[in-house]
Amino acid sequence: MDLNLLSTEETATLRNLLSHATHIVICAHKSPDGDAIGSSLAWMHYLQQIGKTDIKVCMPDATPDFLHWLPGHNCVIRYDRRPKEVEKAFREADLVCCLDFNQNSRVDAMQEVLEHSNALRLLVDHHLEPDTDNALTVSHPEMSSTSEIVFRLISQLGGYGEMTRQCAACIYCGMMTDTGGFTYNSSRPEIFYIIGQLLAKGIDKDEIYNRVFHNYSSNALRLRAHIILNKMKVIEELHASYYTVTKEEMTKFHFIKGDMEGLVNVPQQIKGLKLSISLREDTEKPSLVLVSLRSSNGFHCQPMAARFFNGGGHADASGGRLHCTIEEAEQIVIKAILYYKEELR
DSSP states (O other): OOOOOSOHHHHHHHHHHHHHOSSEEEEOOSSOOHHHHHHHHHHHHHHHHTTOOOEEEEESSOOOGGGTTSTTGGGOEETTTOHHHHHHHHHHOSEEEEESOSSGGGGGGGHHHHHTOOSEEEEEEOSSSOOOOOSEEEEOTTSSOHHHHHHHHHHHTTOSTTOOHHHHHHHHHHHHHTTTTTTSSOOSHHHHHHHHHHHTTTOOHHHHHHHHHSOOOHHHHHHHHHIIIIIOEEEGGGTEEEEEEOHHHHHHTTOOTTTTTTGGGGGGGSTTOOEEEEEEEOSSSTTOEEEEEEEOTTOOOHHHHHHHSSOEEOSSEEEEEESSOHHHHHHHHHHHHHHTHHHHO
């Protein structure tokens, strides 16, 4: 099966970038999810495999607790905790690999550091319409995940034979989390061929699933149950659902990052539902509401995310943010749903 993504010229460019790089930084977007951290660590393992020794994986902030087991996660440098070290890494870098984001603003507070770096830049991403300046852009929105792209690049560069189990586990985790356990955006035969190739490296897919999806505290389950029971609002005639989560509620249930991961997908289990929206107050910044959208049954939420929530993403899995109160955000959600009422009916 042909997994190649790059043209002959692009392959030569990538080989040249990697062969001449001695100080490499790998970075991903704020609040890195399974695909962001999985693809980043997988790329780190590959670069180590080809003999690169000075590699810094720099993230804007923390990954959820349930991803800390990923091989190499202990090497990650967080900008919100160690800004000087991250700034030094970018300053000394001759190659910056940007994974799983299409705009510099996605790295949030780390944006200025990224943009001031004089290093050549490689972008590997699967979001729509990349808007960054790179020596090489590998952008494929049709792919399931950035982790899938990373596997394909490693394979095209001849690195599959020596791929380690640790690298394979990171790729599988990224692909699995960005497709909801292969329940959406994962219908292409190539995806399952890749899974077979990763299994051949000795990964335990069941263990990876349990570490990611069966890793909540009792407080997290109670918070999720509270939201579904008491906060979820369903607009039956428009096949839409939304819920809000306040700082007070998160404090009450001892919220830690990752406790609500994937919760926005749960209302999608309602028969015929086309749209699910999550509104969550940011735990640190005042008047900031984080928005997640999921869609199905013929409706696509990405245009709504761009129009109403200062965001974007994939056709059926998008996000955004609102600088307002949670009450004002709820009114914007209602306005957005009504705007698309004909498509939602």
